[in-house]
């Protein structure tokens with residue numbers, strides 16, 4: 001069984017949002033094509049979302065590195081790609097005092113994937129050097145075969161994005177393009 005994991009494609013991470021990933025919106029059509037393709041393949045579709053309480057530790061006013069973003073039940077936290085009805089939504093970093101970049105951290109994601117018999121995961125979304133990276137590393141640690149779809153991810157900084165892709169490849173992820181699927 002395969003799963004497509006769409007990481008944090010939320011309004012606040014798009015241009016004009018609170019914590020924009022440059023050109024984050026450019027990968028929306030690519031991801032929507034991938035969703036269609038993976039639905040046809042009978043794959044599981046998973047979408048993670050950053051789901052912070054208003055006083056989250058990662059916010060500048062709490063001493064953290066980031067402007068306030070993806071606050072639970074606000075427009076900024078909305079997912080901007082059209083998702084099939086049966087998509088599994090994983091909310092993360094939803095406790096005030098804990099940061100979680102990875103979709104596996106503090107969630108049931110590993111258990112859900114294992115229970116559904118998933119062996120291989122395909123990862124896309126934002127931001128490449130933060131939540132995509134952390135999610136892919138945890139997927140590797142959990143024993144999944146990991147494919148990173150390079151034209152369906154975007155990073156905040158170009159150099160950091162390239163570093164992250166190299167690291168993921170060294171750790172066993174396969175870097176592919178959506179055209180290969």
Ligand code: VGL
Pocket residue numbers: 008050058066101126127128130131132
């Ligand atoms: C993310 C910074 C803060 C991400 C989330 O989704 O990559 N980055 N919170």
Ligand code: ZN
Pocket residue numbers: 050052058066069070093
């Ligand atoms: Zn966040």
